[in-house]
Amino acid sequence: xxxxxxxxxxxxxxxxxxxxxxxxxxxxxxxxxxxxxxxxxxxxxxxxxxxxxxxxxxxxxxxxxxxxxxxxxxxxxxxxxxxxxxxxxxxxxxxxxxxxxxxxxxxxxxxxxxxxxxxxxxxxxxxxxxxxxxxxxxxxxxxxxxxxxxxxxxxxxxxxxxxxxxxxxxxxxxxxxxxxxxxxxxxxxxxxxxxxxxxxxxxxxxxxxxxxxxxxxxxxxxxxxxxxxxxxxxxxxxxxxxxxxxxxxxxxxxxxxxxxxxxxxxxxxxxxxxxxxxxxxxxxxxxxxxxxxxxxxxxxxxxxxxxxxxxxxxxxxxxxxxxxxxxxxxxxxxxxxxxxxxxxxxxxxxxxxxxxxxxxxxxxxxxxxxxxxxxxxxxxxxxxxxxxxxxxxxxxxxxxxxxxxxxxxxxxx
Numbered sequence: 001x002x003x004x005x006x007x008x009x010x011x012x013x014x015x016x017x018x019x020x021x022x023x024x025x026x027x028x029x030x031x032x033x034x035x036x037x038x039x040x041x042x043x044x045x046x047x048x049x050x051x052x053x054x055x056x057x058x059x060x061x062x063x064x065x066x067x068x069x070x071x072x073x074x075x076x077x078x079x080x081x082x083x084x085x086x087x088x089x090x091x092x093x094x095x096x097x098x099x100x101x102x103x104x105x106x107x108x109x110x111x112x113x114x115x116x117x118x119x120x121x122x123x124x125x126x127x128x129x130x131x132x133x134x135x136x137x138x139x140x141x142x143x144x145x146x147x148x149x150x151x152x153x154x155x156x157x158x159x160x161x162x163x164x165x166x167x168x169x170x171x172x173x174x175x176x177x178x179x180x181x182x183x184x185x186x187x188x189x190x191x192x193x194x195x196x197x198x199x200x201x202x203x204x205x206x207x208x209x210x211x212x213x214x215x216x217x218x219x220x221x222x223x224x225x226x227x228x229x230x231x232x233x234x235x236x237x238x239x240x241x242x243x244x245x246x247x248x249x250x251x252x253x254x255x256x257x258x259x260x261x262x263x264x265x266x267x268x269x270x271x272x273x274x275x276x277x278x279x280x281x282x283x284x285x286x287x288x289x290x291x292x293x294x295x296x297x298x299x300x301x302x303x304x305x306x307x308x309x310x311x312x313x314x315x316x317x318x319x320x321x322x323x324x325x326x327x328x329x330x331x332x333x334x335x336x337x338x339x340x341x342x343x344x345x346x347x348x349x350x351x352x353x354x355x356x357x358x359x360x361x362x363x364x365x366x367x368x369x370x371x372x373x374x375x376x377x378x379x380x381x382x383x384x385x386x387x388x389x390x391x392x393x394x395x396x397x398x399x400x401x402x403x404x405x406x407x408x409x410x411x412x413x
Contacts, residue, residue: 002330002337005078006376007085008046010093010110012066022049024107024377026075028089030114030202031345031371034259035388036291038188039199039345041116042217044075044089050106056098068096073112074215077341080334086341087216088374089202092118114200114217115150115163120184122147128177131299134169134194138221141190147183149219165201166221169194172299174269193268193297195307197222203344203372205229210342220346224307228346228368233339235325236353243335246327249382251353253362254323261291261315264308268296274305282316291315321389322351322364330381343385345369351387364389 008023009016023046030042053061071093076085091114099107125146129137142149142164150163171194178186191198202216206229222228235248262282267273277283291311298304329337343349347369354361371386 002332002334003080004330004337004341004381005081007074007076007078009074010068011072012063012068017063019046019048019055022054023047024049026088026374026376028075028202028374029371030089030373031199031369031386033371033386035370036259038191039116039197041120042089042091042114042200042202044073044091044112046073046075046110046112048108048110050098050108051104053106055108056106057096068093068110070094073110076216079338079341082210082338084210084212084214086204086210086338087202087214088341090114090215090217091200114202115219116184116198116200119147119149119187119219120182122149122183124178124181124183124186126177126179129173129175131172131175134171134173134190134196135166135221135223136169137173137297138187138190138198139164139166141183141186142219163217164219164221167196167223167226169196169221169223171195171224171303173297174299176269176297189295189297192293195224195311196226197346199345201344201346203347204342205344205347207231207233207339207342207347222346226346228348229344231339231343231347231349231369233343234350234352235327236351243333243339246329246332246336246340248325248327248353249331250324250326251322251351252324252326253320255318255320257286257289257318259315260286260318261289261312262286263288263290264312265290265292266296266304266308267294268298268301268304271296271298271301271304274301274308276305276309276312278312278316282312285317319389322367322387324387325351325385327383327385328381329383340383343369343372343383345372349385349387 008020009018025047027045032039048055050056055063057064073091073093075089076087078085091112093110093112095111097109123146127144141147187198199220201218201220204210232244234245262278264276296304329340348366351367352361352363367387369385370388373384375382
């Protein structure tokens with residue numbers, strides 16, 4: 001049985017306040033449901049025992065007059081007295097509610113969101129961008145005075161020196177003047193134009209060792225065909241005793257048309273509309289199912305066409321996929337729980353199990369983590385890991401340890 005110690009800290013009255021002793025429950029949700037969705041701002045809900053009126057807004061409370069809104073909060077876990085805590089969530093508080101079920105009990109509900117929420121409330125007032133690759137465009141956007149991420153009020157300056165992780169892109173974005181545009185909307189267009197992803201990372205990518213500076217909430221830019229980091233985990237494999245083979249409590253598989261597309265219609269600003277019909281297998285079997293992406297930022301029609309053809313080729317047939325894995329880290333060994341707690345969006349993992357009544361195991365190729373949820377109480381800790389199949393996201397990539405094995409991945413047209 002894993003030994004886990006949780007830690008919740010809030011930056012109030014110009015200092016970090018450890019509120020762990022009063023925590024009644026923690027709920028953390030990060031990621032997205034499907035690969036066609038944009039990443040949502042990660043959110044955290046912490047329930048605090050307020051029977052002593054320590055946190056409530058009423059007069060006389062220890063922190064009743066503190067500036068809660070926009071205050072930074074950190075949630076982390078330590079497995080078996082490790083040197084450093086594993087970051088589970090980091091963000092800023094946006095809402096504080098107080099519940100009074102009777103005159104003898106009170107609970108304060110703190111709701112916080114990660115850096116994507118801050119960015120969603122900023123604006124590109126007026127700026128002219130040069131023709132540049134997507135990662136450079138993203139960096140230049142963050143550095144605008146009206147965006148200024150992450151140097152915003154609400155967080156101590158030394159909270160995390162690793163605020164950004166930006167992969168170098170090769171996809172060019174056209175020069176353009178952008179005015180009175182909300183940053184979130186522009187980021188979504190940039191991610192679609194790159195055919196990549198933008199999100200805030202919590203956990204430790206690839207299950208690496210936790211450093212003292214690792215606090216989570218790292219704004220991340222993934223380039224086209226990014227493969228993320230290998231976690232080394234294989235849920236359901238073997239006897240479940242090895243550190244890399246954690247047990248699960250439930251696995252959900254999906255087989256449907258929610259990611260089925262047989263026609264693509266893409267266009268960039270100032271470019272030619274690109275269309276592609278997968279009429280060999282997809283349309284004859286499933287009809288015309290169109291995905292449309294408009295007003296992309298790309299500098300070249302060829303990049304738009306390539307992304308469109310690749311997407312349709314990967315989604316022209318329904319595929320059986322493991323869509324979520326549920327597990328109980330406290331039922332694992334310390335080594336297993338530590339590796340699972342570090343899971344991060346875009347990490348890859350394996351899932352190998354024998355379904356009830358099946359004559360042979362079901363082994364999925366590399367799965368990619370799309371979402372991570374933690375539900376924690378004094379008596380329970382449940383994790384839900386949303387996944388996508390490797391065929392949802394990338395093609396055969398030559399010389400890649402994860403995606404370069406002939407016969408296990410689709411190839412681009």
